[in-house]
Amino acid sequence: MADVVLKDIRKQFGATEIIRGVDLTVDEGEFAVFVGPSGCGKSTLLRMISGLEDVSSGELHIGGRRMNDVQAAKRGVGMVFQSYALYPHLNVRDNMGFGLKVRKVPVDERDRRVREAAATLKLDALLDRYPRQLSGGQRQRVAIGRAIVGSPDVFLFDEPLSNLDAELRVHMRSEIAALHNRLKTTMIYVTHDQIEAMTLADKIVVLRDGLVEQIGSPRDLYEKPNNVFVAQFIGSPRMNLLPAAEAKLISPTHALPASAVSVGVRPEHLRVVEPTTDSLSATVTLNEYTGAVTLMHVELPGGQTCLVVDDKRDMPPIGTRIGLTADKDNLHFFDADGRAVS
Amino acid sequence: MDLSRPETTARNDRAPWLTLKTREMLEAWLFVSPTVIGFLIFFLGPLVAVVYFSMTEWNLLSQKATFVGLDNFNDTLFKNPDFWHVVRNSVVFAIGLVPLNMALALTLALALSRPFFGVVFFRTVFFAPVITSAIAWAIVWKFLLQGEGGVINQMLALVGITGPNWLREPNWAMAAVIVTRVIKMVGLNMILYIAALQAVPRDYEEAARLEGASRWQVFTMVIWPLLAPTTLVILVITTIGSFKVFDHIYQMTGGGPENGTLVLAFYIYQQGFKFFNVGYAAALAMIMFVIVMALTLIQVWIRRRGTQ
Numbered sequence: 034m035a036d037v038v039l040k041d042i043r044k045q046f047g048a049t050e051i052i053r054g055v056d057l058t059v060d061e062g063e064f065a066v067f068v069g070p071s072g073c074g075k076s077t078l079l080r081m082i083s084g085l086e087d088v089s090s091g092e093l094h095i096g097g098r099r100m101n102d103v104q105a106a107k108r109g110v111g112m113v114f115q116s117y118a119l120y121p122h123l124n125v126r127d128n129m130g131f132g133l134k135v136r137k138v139p140v141d142e143r144d145r146r147v148r149e150a151a152a153t154l155k156l157d158a159l160l161d162r163y164p165r166q167l168s169g170g171q172r173q174r175v176a177i178g179r180a181i182v183g184s185p186d187v188f189l190f191d192e193p194l195s196n197l198d199a200e201l202r203v204h205m206r207s208e209i210a211a212l213h214n215r216l217k218t219t220m221i222y223v224t225h226d227q228i229e230a231m232t233l234a235d236k237i238v239v240l241r242d243g244l245v246e247q248i249g250s251p252r253d254l255y256e257k258p259n260n261v262f263v264a265q266f267i268g269s270p271r272m273n274l275l276p277a278a279e280a281k282l283i284s285p286t287h288a289l290p291a292s293a294v295s296v297g298v299r300p301e302h303l304r305v306v307e308p309t310t311d312s313l314s315a316t317v318t319l320n321e322y323t324g325a326v327t328l329m330h331v332e333l334p335g336g337q338t339c340l341v342v343d344d345k346r347d348m349p350p351i352g353t354r355i356g357l358t359a360d361k362d363n364l365h366f367f368d369a370d371g372r373a374v375s
Numbered sequence: 376m377d378l379s380r381p382e383t384t385a386r387n388d389r390a391p392w393l394t395l396k397t398r399e400m401l402e403a404w405l406f407v408s409p410t411v412i413g414f415l416i417f418f419l420g421p422l423v424a425v426v427y428f429s430m431t432e433w434n435l436l437s438q439k440a441t442f443v444g445l446d447n448f449n450d451t452l453f454k455n456p457d458f459w460h461v462v463r464n465s466v467v468f469a470i471g472l473v474p475l476n477m478a479l480a481l482t483l484a485l486a487l488s489r490p491f492f493g494v495v496f497f498r499t500v501f502f503a504p505v506i507t508s509a510i511a512w513a514i515v516w517k518f519l520l521q522g523e524g525g526v527i528n529q530m531l532a533l534v535g536i537t538g539p540n541w542l543r544e545p546n547w548a549m550a551a552v553i554v555t556r557v558i559k560m561v562g563l564n565m566i567l568y569i570a571a572l573q574a575v576p577r578d579y580e581e582a583a584r585l586e587g588a589s590r591w592q593v594f595t596m597v598i599w600p601l602l603a604p605t606t607l608v609i610l611v612i613t614t615i616g617s618f619k620v621f622d623h624i625y626q627m628t629g630g631g632p633e634n635g636t637l638v639l640a641f642y643i644y645q646q647g648f649k650f651f652n653v654g655y656a657a658a659l660a661m662i663m664f665v666i667v668m669a670l671t672l673i674q675v676w677i678r679r680r681g682t683q
Contacts, residue, residue, distance in 0.1 A: 132587055
């Protein structure tokens with residue numbers, strides 16, 4: 034196990050700066066997730082930690098050792114690629130033992146470690162199969178197994194579940210979480226899926242345009258977003274953002290912060306009530322029944338669309354005028370620059 | 376009576392003159408017919424003719440073909456020592472050319488598969504000989520390889536080496552035609568290897584690097600096995616090409632010196648168009664066809680095995 038410390042890390046490709054000064058500490062044994070929209074630099078940051086991309090400037094430390102100029106193979110990291118990167122001409126056993134073979138680990142030792150990792154991941158019966166003979170989930174497990182065999186100090190996952198179908202993704206997510214609980218190794222995981230981030234992470238790092246927007250626990254990010262971007266990126270469906278003046282209607286008892294220009298309220302925090310002068314009036318435009326909840330699209334008098342999530346099966350029909358309220362604790366205020374204000 | 380029913384409906388209900396299946400089949404034949412006709416006229420027809428001629432004794436000058444059964448094959452395989460000398464030359468040519476060509480092609484592909492400034496220029500330079508006229512290429516090399524006054528020997532002289540008369544000495548002529556042929560054709564295999572290298576996902580190399588593999592280990596343990604299908608194709612087409620080489624030999628050495636570069640394709644030409652033994656030449660062509668076919672079948676067999 035090792036901690037990972039990034040100090041003012043930057044990455045340039047030609048004149049374009051992709052990573053624009055990232056400061057971050059991932060503690061020993063912590064599960065950190067880099068999340069952000071496509072092109073935000075999360076994979077580049079992960080590749081810089083792995084050593085597959087060099088660091089343009091800044092300091093990178095793993096386990097207290099400066100790693101800027103250390104070869105990828107000597108950083109003590111194991112990586113699981115988005116494509117799995119399983120060698121098609123090698124069977125599972127040889128894929129998992131590849132790193133040990135190139136490091137000239139004796140055959141007996143190699144075999145023992147491969148078997149141990151295979152047992153951990155329930156791959157024992159698949160050791161003689163080739164990647165083409167495996168399902169997506171099995172390939173994913175082999176890729177993780179290959180990383181485990183090397184006993185790295187830090188595991189790096191680059192969008193490892195993005196090629197799996199929805200059901201398998203949920204299953205593999207729980208397997209990765211269980212693996213982290215078992216191994217207690219530092220893990221850094223890249224995803225653009227905020228559900229994966231929320232369910233797996235001890236610490237989430239939200240990135241946008243090469244900069245860290247916020248670092249915190251899933252609960253911190255959900256309950257106390259630093260800015261509009263994080264507020265809308267974390268949580269599904271995304272947070273509704275309304276003019277600050279509407280806050281009085283949504284939650285009449287709330288005092289409006291002086292610098293607030295917008296108010297955010299999550300769809301699941303809005304309650305449907307009879308339309309009164311003390312509630313935000315809206316008209317139902319669409320109901321999407323998903324089984325567990327219904328997602329209601331409503332239109333505000335100003336023409337703005339707002340989402341409401343409710344666990345009731347019978348929502349007001351389309352065209353109904355309704356009122357919306359929320360608890361004051363569930364309102365998030367933002368200033369003109371999009372920063373949170375309390 | 377339904378007056379609103381359009382009159383055209385009755386016509387539409389009638390079974391069409393051509394069924395959809397027939398129409399699609401006719402369209403398909405229409406599209407493939409140019410190729411089929413070309414195949415029949417330029418490939419299958421001559422092939423059948425060669426099979427027939429190979430069983431005749433036909434001197435082009437006498438204009439008289441006599442059916443002799445398998446006599447031509449019997450003469451070729453068991454009575455004509457020249458044939459085995461020619462086969463030996465063809466095998467030497469192939470053994471010299473194929474590994475050299477493939478090794479050079481792979482080396483060039485490895486160097487030119489990644490983008491860098493000028494990469495397109497270098498790829499063009501190495502591929503240009505492939506599309507150059509074989510005769511023009513051979514003529515130029517014939518001049519370069521002249522014993523006295525040849526550019527190659529003049530350059531060797533600058534470093535104190537007296538070069539041989541490359542194309543006139545039996546020991547050097549075969550080496551000279553092999554090397555010049557390799558330089559001419561290596562670009563084709565280089566392009567095939569570049570395409571194969573570019574198709575190898577970068578992740579494989581990166582994963583291997585992360586696991587501690589050296590560049591050499593990445594190549595031998597990851598890249599080279601992934602190139603196996605391409606290598607097999609290149610191996611077979613280059614081997615077949617080496618057995619079929621004609622223009623190069625015709626222009627550079629004419630099969631000499633002392634029949635040292637007399638290879639199968641050129642020997643067939645000699646028998647058919649210099650000595651006018653068309654029947655015998657056809658039998659030789661059949662034997663060459665069998666050799667080439669055998670190599671092709673081996674390729675298909677190995678590829679099928681690999682796929683399974």
